Amino acid sequence: MTKPEVVFRLESVTKEFGGFRGLLGLNRSAGVRALDDVNLELRRGEVLGLVGESGSGKTTLGRILVGSERATSGQVWFEGTHAEALRGRALRNFRKSVQMVFQNPFTSLNPRRTVRDVLHSGFAARGLPPGAARAAAMAELLPKVGLSEAMLDRYPHEFSGGQRQRIVLARALTVEPSVLVADEPVSALDVSIQAQILNLFLSLRRDLKLSIVMITHDLRVANFLSDRIAVLYRGRLVEIGTREQIMEHSRHPYTRMLLSAAPTGDPDAPHHRPWLAGDATPAGPMSGGCVFHDRCWLRKIVKDPDRCATVQPPLTGLEEEHMAACHFAEQTPAAAEVSLVPGEASA
Numbered sequence: 001m002t003k004p005e006v007v008f009r010l011e012s013v014t015k016e017f018g019g020f021r022g023l024l025g026l027n028r029s030a031g032v033r034a035l036d037d038v039n040l041e042l043r044r045g046e047v048l049g050l051v052g053e054s055g056s057g058k059t060t061l062g063r064i065l066v067g068s069e070r071a072t073s074g075q076v077w078f079e080g081t082h083a084e085a086l087r088g089r090a091l092r093n094f095r096k097s098v099q100m101v102f103q104n105p106f107t108s109l110n111p112r113r114t115v116r117d118v119l120h121s122g123f124a125a126r127g128l129p130p131g132a133a134r135a136a137a138m139a140e141l142l143p144k145v146g147l148s149e150a151m152l153d154r155y156p157h158e159f160s161g162g163q164r165q166r167i168v169l170a171r172a173l174t175v176e177p178s179v180l181v182a183d184e185p186v187s188a189l190d191v192s193i194q195a196q197i198l199n200l201f202l203s204l205r206r207d208l209k210l211s212i213v214m215i216t217h218d219l220r221v222a223n224f225l226s227d228r229i230a231v232l233y234r235g236r237l238v239e240i241g242t243r244e245q246i247m248e249h250s251r252h253p254y255t256r257m258l259l260s261a262a263p264t265g266d267p268d269a270p271h272h273r274p275w276l277a278g279d280a281t282p283a284g285p286m287s288g289g290c291v292f293h294d295r296c297w298l299r300k301i302v303k304d305p306d307r308c309a310t311v312q313p314p315l316t317g318l319e320e321e322h323m324a325a326c327h328f329a330e331q332t333p334a335a336a337e338v339s340l341v342p343g344e345a346s347a
């Protein structure tokens, strides 16, 4: 197998917000550690799902990738170059190559600009002169995103949510990016429209050979289109693997918890999930131990060892592509037993 080409590489990326380091270290107040020592790569042409509950650091990671946020420590490499070393033409190229698509198409479009205006600004940013070249680019772009000429002179409010997200995508594509970072791009849409937009991402990936980071709190979305899935919890990468490894053979108890919480579409499925107590918002820099230990159901099954509370488990390889950050990942019950209620099992 040839080695995949790496587009982005994150090395030990940590991001802290707020906090205050007083004179001589006095009056120091802790900030929020939104990302903690994240190592991750995005490969050419892949869809990498980035999942986790609200507050787990997904958006922060996306913003670091597109360069709208800087890591507090650690390094971001884009196509082999340190992102902070990009200057001049290389920086301009980077800004075109990496585009972010946000959750809410209702707020990400200027209400006073027609679709034509919006797309022309993008073409101008790419350096395409008005006239024949731009008309040709427009004619090529519209069918790719399922828009028509007749829509060009209308304003965002005249469109449905799904169509607006198509416009947002079209705008991102005007500059011919190679990477899309999509932050919950279907969360604000009706369920009936979500699959259409997700399919659009898939066809764009295929036709334009895009690499896509698909940020979502919804594992069904990640399952639908990801090649690999990375799971974040309180700013730490706790598990990563192929779609199948994560969806069917996950080893981290947090991933299992997310999977068990994903709506099944079965109205009779039990809703009582005692292990879902607590929340994912980081309280501040961790004082050591496993980031998940205060909510972990596996810890009880393995008889509550001290290690969980005192030693941070590193991300460790389980099999090819599959890694998890849990001292006891090998003891997670097989996925077939996932319907067991961990709270009961430990009783």
Ligand SMILES: Nc1ncnc2c1ncn2[C@@H]1O[C@H](COP(=O)(O)OP(=O)(O)O)[C@@H](O)[C@H]1O
Residues within 6 Å of the ligand: 017, 018, 032, 033, 034, 052, 053, 054, 055, 056, 057, 058, 059, 060, 061, 281, 282
């Ligand atoms: N600009 C900011 N200032 C302060 N705290 C922030 C900022 N952005 C994010 N955070 C905090 O960082 C954590 C991760 O946030 P975020 O990346 O938005 O998570 P997610 O997208 O997974 O919901 C949260 O606790 C959030 O409150």
Ligand code: SF4
Residues within 6 Å of the ligand: 253, 254, 290, 291, 292, 293, 294, 296, 297, 298, 299, 302, 307, 308, 313, 325, 326, 327, 328, 329
């Ligand atoms: S290291 Fe311990 S607390 Fe952390 S996930 Fe594994 S079993 Fe749970």
Ligand SMILES: [Mg+2]
Residues within 6 Å of the ligand: 058, 059, 060, 183
């Ligand atoms: Mg977010």
